[in-house]
Amino acid sequence: MSDFSFDRLRRYPDVEADNLFAVDASDRLILDQAADALGPAEAGEVVVLEDKYGALTLGAAALAAARDIRVHQDALSGELALARNAAEAGLSDRYRSLELGEDLLVNARVVLMQLPRSLAALDELAAAIARFAAPDVVVIAGGRIKHMTTAMNEVLSRHFGSVSVSPARQKSRVLTASVPLLAATDGAVWPQFVVHADLGLTVSAHGAAFAGTTIDIGTRYLLEFLDRMKPDAQAAIDLGCGTGVIAAALARRRPRLCVIATDQSAAAVASARATMAANELLDQVTVVRDDALSSQPDASAELIVLNPPFHIGSSVHAGIALKLFDDAGRVLRPDGELWTVWNTHLGYRPALTRLVGTTHQVGRNSKFTVTVSTRR
Template identity: 30%
Template sequence: MSETELQTPIGVLSLKRFPIRAADRLRAWDAADELLINHLYQQPNLFGGKIRVLVFEDQFGAITCYLRKAAIEQGGSVSIDVMTDSLVSQHAIRQNLADNGVDDTHCTIQFVDNTLTPTKAYDLVVYKLPRNHGYFSDVMQRLRDCMTQSTNIVGGAMVKYLPKTVLSSLENTVGPTTTSLAAKKARLIFSDFNSSLKPANPYPTTYNIEEIGVELSNHSNVFSRDSLDIGTRLLLAVMPESDDPLTIVDLACGNGVIGVSAAQLNPNADLIFCDESNMAVASARVNVERCLPMRKTEFYHTDCLAGVAPNSVDLVLCNPPFHQQNAVSEHVGWQMFKESLQCLKSGGELWIVGNRHLGYHIKLKKLFGNATLVDSSNKFVVIKSVKR
């Protein structure tokens, strides 16, 4: 079997990781996906009638593709709602569904907004445990409105990412929870719905940022949702300012704090906020509408800078991520730097803050031909590159 072929009890699934990279040796599934698929296969009459399924945080589509193929092969009638925060995951799921060549005769698939609560009751809720456990708790609490005593609730996780606090949280949020024995360093998680529980959901959260005098709202999967991170704090202290009519991009905007600060220091600038996280864009929109009610702003739920015209912006500000889910990787930051170069006007600037050890100045100098250290701390650096 190749690195893109997953053997399942009903045949092979062809699955690719996104974004697609040459010589990428990481697979688009893990042992937890395999456990979930084998468990679902062993359920008698899973597709015996018309059932409603919610799939939560299926990163690249292994679970969704299996359910769709199984429903069609077994002749059931299944509607699958897919909930994920990541636009890249949505792209991956759509493309992997298409690559596996099954039609919609017996199975319909719809993506649902993870900031909202679906209005239907589900027969099956199946999930992969996300990296952010606060996000997981938030979503599971809202999904209580979609569960009944007969809802089958099952998740999968790699053992090293499954602390006991997650299980106790499920006990208090959904109901009695158990796990399977570990296999290939993964476990299944089983919960029974308890209708008498009344958990309190703290999200969205808010906190004040004294440096710029604003209060920001944060959905549960937003980076630094509880307090301002020290890297961004360093960037805010040295932000560029001008009275010129600029176009400024807050790339990987999170809750929008960098863009809001840039708007304060650049009163004649138009702002663009970009993030591939749905919750980030939703949080930034709320914060900008409250803090900058009269400013011209645009919001892009997009992969890096996709959709922003080449040679159209004056300044890109960014605190780039260096991981994708549980995999540490610099490829997202590298993609952001390359697309920033394309979108900047001649003379435009990219300002980034990053961990000192990542060596971003080397990448920026290779791309832009220049990289200036603006400020630094023990852990972080702020670097500026200019498009010549």
């Protein structure tokens, strides 16, 4: 017998705080709207996408007796949280995590999804469902109204012949899509590629990768300091690598430097690998999916480069940056350097000094500050 309660779900190892929650009203609404579809579903016919911390997967398993649920979560922290919550509820044998692709979606008849905020991410997910799922698949996708737009309906309508909108409940809403349009998937090619001639790099991106094939202005500013970043380093880490721009630029500038590019996002990791392949850097750059730097040993890195996020999901919160700073401090060798770019108003310098070591400002423009922190 499962011991399941929404109230017992945790976000760990993601950041936990009084104003951050592992389940919300949209999870409950999705499950309620999906009840009729889940009832007759056979083992292996239910797929869950972008489950935050396990509410959809474990709710379907415990409340609707769904079995062999296939799950894909972009964030590794969400994947790890689901595993912990499933073990706590005695439901670990009811699901399996898979990469986005045919194995995840083949013959799926019910898809539960937390809507991603990125329209490109939604487009890639919707195209994959339409391509691989059963012809009678029903997609029940929900979110908080404040993060939903009518453009999401338009994206789903490109891939499905029927899209309907539920009434609002507790500031949440559900979109239900069915009748996949297979012809629409022909033009949905992921990852995408763009050549940035000014940097001599080709950037690749899947839909959920931050900034897509563009290069955000914080990263561009940090790139101006590449030659000053611990010139004698033999190995470097691009922490929170996104599409791999910094790692690729470092490797291109320093052909003898070994680089690890790491991110917790499955889309970012796939994008970074494609970026390295496009720039013929696969022999020099190793791309790893990791929760911060949990797979890296203490005092093992000479140089870490970081453009930290300041959002946790849809919430502006410093917790994720502080977690990355703390792990960077653990992994850096004595006298190792952490180079960080951040929005000046965030005032990260005291935290960097506390968690890493002596921190100096090396650059500042109208929006961003670049600092170097030297490990004690």
